[in-house]
Amino acid sequence: MTTGCGCGGGAGGGGCSSSAKEPEVVVAAEPQLIASSEQEWPMVSVNGVQIAPETMAQELQYHPAESREEAVFLAARALVIRELLQQRIRELGVQLEIGAGENEEEAATRLLLEREVKVPECDEATCVRYFESNRGRFHSAPLLAVRHILLECAPDDAEARHQALSQAEVLLLSLEEAPGAFAELALKYSACPSKAQGGSLGQVSKGQTVPELERQLFTLAPGLASKPLESRYGWHVICVDQRIEGQPLPYEVVATAIRTQLQQGVWQKALVQYLQTLVGAADVRGIALQGADSPLVQ
Structure with missing residues (x-):
C-alpha cells in the first residue's frame, strides 16, 4: 500500500487531486444488427464494400459495452461511418493538408467536414438569452x-x-x-x-x-x-x-464559455445530420442505422 492520500493537502490548501477525461460524443442509432445467430460476425457492406470480419474484431476493443452484441454493433457502426467518409473523400477528391499530429486519414476527414458541415456562428443575442435563462448555473465555486x-x-x-x-x-x-x-x-x-x-x-x-x-x-x-x-x-x-458560497458571475466573465458550449452543441447536431444524410444516400447492408429520413434530422 502506498502511503499518503495523494491530496497534497496542507496549510496551503488543496486536496486529493485527480484528473478527468471528457466523455466521447457518439452518433445516435438503435443497437440492432442484421445477422443470423450462426454468424460470429455480421456481414456488413457499404456501397458494395465489405467490412472484413478481422477489421471488425480489431475495432471491437475500442467499444466496451454491457454485451457482446452491443459492442459488435458499435464497432460495426464506427466502421460503416469511417467507410462512408472515406468514400466521400475519394468522390470529392479532397486535397490533403496534413496538420500537426494528424495522419492522412485524420487530415482528410477534417478537411471533408470543414468543407461539407457548415455551422452558423452563435450570435451575441443567442448567448445573452442563454445566460439569462440559466443564471443559476453561473456562479463561482464555493x-x-x-x-x-x-x-x-x-x-x-x-x-x-x-x-x-x-x-x-x-x-x-x-x-x-x-x-x-x-x-x-x-x-x-x-x-x-x-x-x-x-x-x-x-x-x-x-x-x-x-x-x-x-x-x-x-x-x-x-x-x-x-x-x-x-x-x-x-x-x-x-x-x-x-x-x-459562490457568487453570481457577470455575463462578461462567462460569455466565451457560453459561446463555446452553444457552438459545440450546434456542431454536434450538424455532424449527426450530415452522417445521417450519408447513411441515407448509401447502400448499407448488414446493420440498421438511422438515415436522412430519421426524425432526428427534422
Whole structure:
C-alpha cells in the first residue's frame, strides 16, 4: 500500500487531486444488427464494400459495452461511418493538408467536414438569452476550509475498508465529545501529510479533490460531518471550519464559455445530420442505422 492520500493537502490548501477525461460524443442509432445467430460476425457492406470480419474484431476493443452484441454493433457502426467518409473523400477528391499530429486519414476527414458541415456562428443575442435563462448555473465555486483525518486502506481490500470505517466512527464519537482534540487525533491516526497541520487542507475548491470525495464534501454544512466520507484512499473524518458560497458571475466573465458550449452543441447536431444524410444516400447492408429520413434530422 502506498502511503499518503495523494491530496497534497496542507496549510496551503488543496486536496486529493485527480484528473478527468471528457466523455466521447457518439452518433445516435438503435443497437440492432442484421445477422443470423450462426454468424460470429455480421456481414456488413457499404456501397458494395465489405467490412472484413478481422477489421471488425480489431475495432471491437475500442467499444466496451454491457454485451457482446452491443459492442459488435458499435464497432460495426464506427466502421460503416469511417467507410462512408472515406468514400466521400475519394468522390470529392479532397486535397490533403496534413496538420500537426494528424495522419492522412485524420487530415482528410477534417478537411471533408470543414468543407461539407457548415455551422452558423452563435450570435451575441443567442448567448445573452442563454445566460439569462440559466443564471443559476453561473456562479463561482464555493470554498471550504477543511480538516480531515484519513484512515487509509486499499480500494480492493474489503476487510481493511470495514476496519477503517469502524475506526473512523469511533474517532467521530470522540470528537463529538471533545471537538478540540481534532489536531491531536489527526497527528496520531491520519495517513495524510496534512496531519502535521492538524489535518488542515486549507481552502478547498471544486476540482481539487478526487470526484467521489468532492461530491460528498461540497454538500456539507460547517462543523463536524455526521458520518465518515469514503474515497479511493480510505475513510475520511471531516470537519468543515468555514464555507464560503459562490457568487453570481457577470455575463462578461462567462460569455466565451457560453459561446463555446452553444457552438459545440450546434456542431454536434450538424455532424449527426450530415452522417445521417450519408447513411441515407448509401447502400448499407448488414446493420440498421438511422438515415436522412430519421426524425432526428427534422
